[in-house]
Amino acid sequence: MSETEHRLSFARMIARISARFVATKVTEIDQTIIESLAKIGSFFHADRSYIFEFSDHLEFADNTYEWCADGIQPVIQDLKNIPMTGFDTWIESWYAGHSIPIADVLELPEHSPERALLEPQGIRALIMVPLPSENSLLGMFGIDLTKQPYRWPQEQVTLLQVVGEIIAGAIQRKYSNDSHRLRELVAKLAVRFINLPTDSVDKTITSSLNQISELLDFSVLEFLHEPPAAVTKLIEEKQRKVFRVAPEKLPEYATEQSSALVVRVQSLAKNYGAIIAVHGSQRLFRDARILESLVLIADLIAGTLARKETEQQVERLAYFDELTGLPNRAMFVRYLTNFSEEPSSSLGIGHGAMLFLDLDHFKRSNDNLGREFGDRVLIETAERIRQLLEPNELVARLAGDQFLVCLRSHHADKADFEIARRIESIYQALNEPYRIAGHVYHGSVSVGVIYLNQANSVEELLTLSEMALHAAKAKGRNLVEYYQPQIQADAIARAALYDELRDAIDEGQFVVYFQPQMNGLGEVVGCEALVRWQHPYRGLLSPSEFIEFAEETKLIVGIGRCVLDAACNAIHELEAHGFDYPVSVNISVEQMYEDGFVAEVIALLAAKQIPPQRLCIELTESSMIKDTQTVTECMHALRAAGVSFSLDDFGTGYSSLAYLKSLPIQEIKLDLRFVRDMLKHTQDAAIAKLVFALARELDMDVIAEGVETQEQYEFLRQLGCKYYQGYLFARALPLADFIAFSRSNGTESV
Secondary structure: OOHHHHHHHHHHHHHHHHHHHHHOOHHHHHHHHHHHHHHHHHHOOOOEEEEEEEOHHHOEEEEEEEEEOOOOOOOHHHOOOEEOOOOHHHHHHHHOOOOEEEOOHHHOOOOOHHHHHHHHHOOOEEEEEEEEEOOEEEEEEEEEEOOOOOOOOHHHHHHHHHHHHHHHHHHHHHHHHHHHHHHHHHHHHHHHHHOOOHHHHHHHHHHHHHHHHHHHOOOEEEEEOOOOHHHHHHHHHHOOOEEEEOHHHOOOOOOOOOEEEEEEEEOOOOEEEEEEEEEOOOHHHHOHHHHHHHHHHHHHHHHHHHHHHHHHHHHHHHHEOOOOOOEOHHHHHHHHHHHHOOOOOOOOOOOEEEEEEEEOOHHHHHHHHOHHHHHHHHHHHHHHHHOOOOOOOEEEEEEOOEEEEEEEOOOHHHHHHHHHHHHHHHHHHHHOOEEEOOEEEOOOEEEEEEEHHHOOOHHHHHHHHHHHHHHHHHOOOOOEEEOOHHHHHHHHHHHHHHHHHHHHHHHOOEEEEEEEEEEOOOOEEEEEEEEEEEEOOOEEEOHHHOHHHHHHHOOHHHHHHHHHHHHHHHHHHHHHOOOOOOEEEEOOHHHHHOOOHHHHHHHHHHHOOOOHHHEEEEEEOHHHHOOHHHHHHHHHHHHHHOOEEEEEEEOOOOOHHHHHHHOOOOEEEEOHHHHHHOOOOHHHHHHHHHHHHHHHHHOOEEEEEOOOOHHHHHHHHHHOOOEEEOOOOOOOEOHHHHHHHHHHOOOOOO
């Protein structure tokens, strides 16, 4: 072939290559480049033709395409991550758009980096053609000859440069397409993460990273909640979002020839881990579009994990008790509902029981020892119960000091016995002393129990077990009470009584009677205001039929206001008839707990223009142990205003002497139980003697209540008693009758 024919043949080949690239689809670019390299290499009888792509900022070069002649060993896998330092002259030429033809490597300076790179590879002649892009350099296209030197004609150099521009355009098309696919994938993943249910987070993170890895040909792309220690240390040190890591820092993921990148997954407040990315090329990790995509995915993961945590926290707040960590009522109901849906364990045929527990007098201990101590009692209570449960059972904190427990039995023939034994274990465990912060707390528990087959719904279980609990408390607390139908009947009656009492308060159905208090001369020296309920259907009811229930339900506060108001009106009426002695009124400690109680009493006395000295407040000794501090403050404030106090039921409480010493008490009422039995039992007589002796030493008056016989009166008189109250003198009387009784006993003041 003549030289002219050779040139024409070369030109035609270049034209065909150009036409092929113009018609090539983006998905066929890789194949077209390989075919073009083969044609060009064969034309020159070359050993290799190839393409190197450069990283951003021209730091590294990768051999990305290669054609080898027959018998020539491929080296593409060995020519990755080639540092471009030391080749500044070549880079300047390529940047300027010039090809670099080398006719003979042996003609290069002996110690030049270029010769040091080429000669060991057995290359004798080569040409390196720039692959330009706008304001940058994508890489270079080269041809190697190993057998002999070759003088590159300028015409060939010019045409090869045209090929280089065509290949550069194709690679840029491929880059653009890859960028578009990456952006499209990341956008699609972003939508998926935004709408992602939190129970699918982990699975979606893995599948998303797999899709990116497949697109970009990562060897590893994983999210790690707990990265290797070496990576964690680097995260703490570098304080950057993205950083490269030496492969030896990640021996489980990277080889010496690969490149590794770490992308922190963090929100503003928390670090959730890291994405570990490993690829064969460092060039990839210099690509801004890839780094931005990885950072965006890391942010999406962090945001989703933060949302998951928030939703879990919200769910925990919705379904779990913050103090004890136990499920709350809502979770307990969900558990029972799921249990009831099990084919073999429906509420109708299930073997198990529900317990409704209430710590006895917990509020008293909480008030006396502090809320922190009370919290620790509740936490230990929860743990004691939890340790006694099987894996498929549940304990929940309902509210305050109340707990719910569901026990299950797998032995139908002995279910009741097994459940009863386990209930006793829980009961005994909660009666063991609590040793907390240097204090020993002796608690007790009331328990209401219902078997699961006694109810038709979850709500009915809760209702009936609570009824059983109230029955246990009504019997004195510290008991286990099993639900019986009569309990429900009693509960219905209590509910009716509650409604009737509320109506009675609103409609003024309470009336006040007055029982005289007498001196040793048979004269009236005072009276006690005693409430009666004028029931619209049942007639006049004594306090024994409603006061205790009113105390439990705190309706006593409203009743107490009615009595106090009526007593003040009676004082006015008595004064109008010439009687100026004091009227005693029983005040519930629940009234004293009400905000503004002292101010309310003082305002009432002022509004009715009653001297405070005319009012005496009676408090039972046993009631004051609930909250001594509150009661003491109220008593001192009212005493300073002129109101006097009488300690009712003295001797039946727990700390009588302490109360007498610390509280502003002017009068003691000897409890009727001692009065009734002092003639029969020497112990009661001895107590009565001690009370009078103590009162004399403390300069207090004593009224003996419940005096019904002449013998009792004589015995009390011999003990030094000066004041009496009881049926021996008079029963409680309506105000008009009491005024008449007072007149007949000659105590009018003029």
